Amino acid sequence: MSEKEVVLLDFWPSPFGMRLRIALAEKGIDYEYKEEDLWNKSPLLLKSNPVHKKIPVLIHKGKPVCESLIALQYVEEVWPHKSPLLPSDPYARARARFWADYIDKKLYDLGRRTWATKGEEQEAAKKEFLDSLKLLEAELGDKPYFGGDKFGFVDAVLIPYYSWFYTYETCGNFSIEADCPKLIFWAKRCLEKESVKKSLPPQEKVYGFVLELKKRLGLL
Amino acid sequence: METVKLYGAWPSPFSYRVIWALKLKGIPFEYIEEDLSSKSPQLLQYNPVYEKVPVLVHGGRPICESMVILEYLDEKWPQQPLLPSDPYKRAEARFWVKFGEDRGPSVWMIYRTEGEKQEKARRDALEMLTILEEHGLNGKKKFFGGDNINIVDIAFGGIAHWMGVIEEITGVKLIEDNKFPLLKAWMHNFKEVSFINENLPNREKMVAFFRARRSMILSSA
Numbered sequence: 015m016s017e018k019e020v021v022l023l024d025f026w027p028s029p030f031g032m033r034l035r036i037a038l039a040e041k042g043i044d045y046e047y048k049e050e051d052l053w054n055k056s057p058l059l060l061k062s063n064p065v066h067k068k069i070p071v072l073i074h075k076g077k078p079v080c081e082s083l084i085a086l087q088y089v090e091e092v093w094p095h096k097s098p099l100l101p102s103d104p105y106a107r108a109r110a111r112f113w114a115d116y117i118d119k120k121l122y123d124l125g126r127r128t129w130a131t132k133g134e135e136q137e138a139a140k141k142e143f144l145d146s147l148k149l150l151e152a153e154l155g156d157k158p159y160f161g162g163d164k165f166g167f168v169d170a171v172l173i174p175y176y177s178w179f180y181t182y183e184t185c186g187n188f189s190i191e192a193d194c195p196k197l198i199f200w201a202k203r204c205l206e207k208e209s210v211k212k213s214l215p216p217q218e219k220v221y222g223f224v225l226e227l228k229k230r231l232g233l234l
Numbered sequence: 235m236e237t238v239k240l241y242g243a244w245p246s247p248f249s250y251r252v253i254w255a256l257k258l259k260g261i262p263f264e265y266i267e268e269d270l271s272s273k274s275p276q277l278l279q280y281n282p283v284y285e286k287v288p289v290l291v292h293g294g295r296p297i298c299e300s301m302v303i304l305e306y307l308d309e310k311w312p313q314q315p316l317l318p319s320d321p322y323k324r325a326e327a328r329f330w331v332k333f334g335e336d337r338g339p340s341v342w343m344i345y346r347t348e349g350e351k352q353e354k355a356r357r358d359a360l361e362m363l364t365i366l367e368e369h370g371l372n373g374k375k376k377f378f379g380g381d382n383i384n385i386v387d388i389a390f391g392g393i394a395h396w397m398g399v400i401e402e403i404t405g406v407k408l409i410e411d412n413k414f415p416l417l418k419a420w421m422h423n424f425k426e427v428s429f430i431n432e433n434l435p436n437r438e439k440m441v442a443f444f445r446a447r448r449s450m451i452l453s454s455a
Contacts, residue, residue, distance in 0.1 A: 065333065065369055077322055084328045091321040104309040105295055111302045116283065149283065 020045035021073040023059050025052055027223050029122070029174035030082035031070040032213050036170045037089050039209035041096035083114055086170065099167040113153060113160065114171045120146040121175050129185035129224055130233055140186050144193050151197045158203060165207060173210055176201040180217035181224045236293030238263040241277050243270050244435050245443055247392030248300040249288040254388050255304050257429040259311045301331055304385055316385040330370055330378060331389045337362035338392065341408070345400045345444065346451050356406055363414060366390075371416040376423045387424055394421040394430075399440045403448060 022038070022045055024031035038045050050059055050069050062071045062078035071078050072085040074092070079085045090100050100107050124146060127139030150172065154160055160168035179190050179201075191198045204210045228234045240256065240263050242249030256263050268277055268287050280289045280296035289296050290303045292310070297303050308316045317324050340362060343355035370378065370386075378386035401407055409418060425431055 065365055074322075079322070079325045079329075081329055081332055084325050084332065087328065088321055088325045091324065104306055105292075105297070107309065108297045108302050108306040111305060112297070112299055115299060115302065 018046040023048050023069050023071040025069050027220050032174035033170045034070050035213035036209050041093045110167045113168045128182045147194045151194045173204045177214040181221045239291040241266045241289040243268045243287045247396050251300045251388050252288045255307050259314045330386045334389045344406050367414050367417050394424045403445050
């Protein structure tokens with residue numbers, strides 16, 4: 015059992031885990047990070063998330079919160095005064111929720127198909143993936159962050175995927191920057207923040223992990 | 235007060251989620267019926283990303299995605315709350331809402347397919363219902379929200395009214411007689427609530443509509 019009030023069950027390459035690391039860092043919340051081996055899940059993980067058995071799980075005073083966007087909102091509600099990620103206006107909050115939902119509906123699966131598939135399926139995935147990023151780039155517009163002047167909810171939800179860009183580009187043989195230069199600019203701005211810098215693994219490390227994963231899954 | 239408009243479509247359970255929330259909170263609104271085979275320019279302008287219903291337009295500003303709309307309604311009109319006030323209980327409620335969003339499509343896949351694909355969809359749907367029965371409703375009172383309906387009940391409203399229609403049209407039975415006692419009780423309790431009962435699409439109309447549409451879907455597959 016942990017002595018710390020907050021425990022995060024996580025897996026280092028997971029973009030879903032990264033967004034929680036960012037939020038906890040932004041809010042200066044002390045927590046214990048527990049690395050899970052997804053091929054050998056701990057009893058704590060299985061007990062904390064019996065329905066999905068997935069990471070990340072945020073455990074606060076012994077009670078588990080599953081699903082990263084839900085845990086993100088939980089952290090916002092329990093620690094509302096420290097670096098809020100969601101705006102206070104309900105309409106702006108609805109827009110943030112809409113885009114966070116869009117990002118999760120599209121990017122994980124499309125991104126995965128850019129590295130896990132070949133031929134026509136891969137080409138289709140690459141195109142759809144870029145189309146989604148372009149839509150996000152249009153939503154960003156001229157703002158420094160999706161949250162406006164400050165790093166916010168949508169920024170925290172999206173930036174973890176940046177650590178996977180090198181993997182997508184190398185496996186899929188395409189350039190994200192060529193199609194979405196503003197988004198890359200935005201990503202680099204986010205990476206200047208301490209909370210983001212320490213929460214994202216290096217892109218090459220993620221690529222190495224995916225190569226190993228492809229071997230394991232017989233996709234090489 | 236700024237006007238509230240809801241763009242919806244009568245066969246859509248997602249549209250009804252918003253109708254139920256508006257009725258529960260006593261929010262006056264104008265309802266605009268969309269013909270999904272011929273979408274209005276307004277709808278396409280208000281929801282360029284998905285081009286879908288429901289869309290809520292409040293004071294001229296659109297909000298898309300039914301569960302995003304519900305959270306917005308709860309924040310602007312806090313009476314008859316959809317979400318509990320305690321952060322942990324809110325997280326639990328949101329967990330079940332997301333579960334429904336992720337797994338609910340399996341029921342629609344039964345409707346849209348046949349053969350092996352339909353069989354797989356049936357297994358997925360049964361798994362979802364089993365988890366709901368054993369983890370979601372276990373220890374609960376009349377509703378997911380306790381004594382009163384909350385956001386989770388509304389999110390699963392499709393199961394209460396649309397699933398039976400899909401079972402009838404496809405002949406694929408999901409809620410078999412003595413299985414899922416908690417779910418059956420919940421479905422009954424949910425439809426007994428007056429503002430739900432008074433706001434459900436006509437069942438015969440649904441059967442006719444969905445039956446015809448299924449033929450079209452299967453013939454073009």
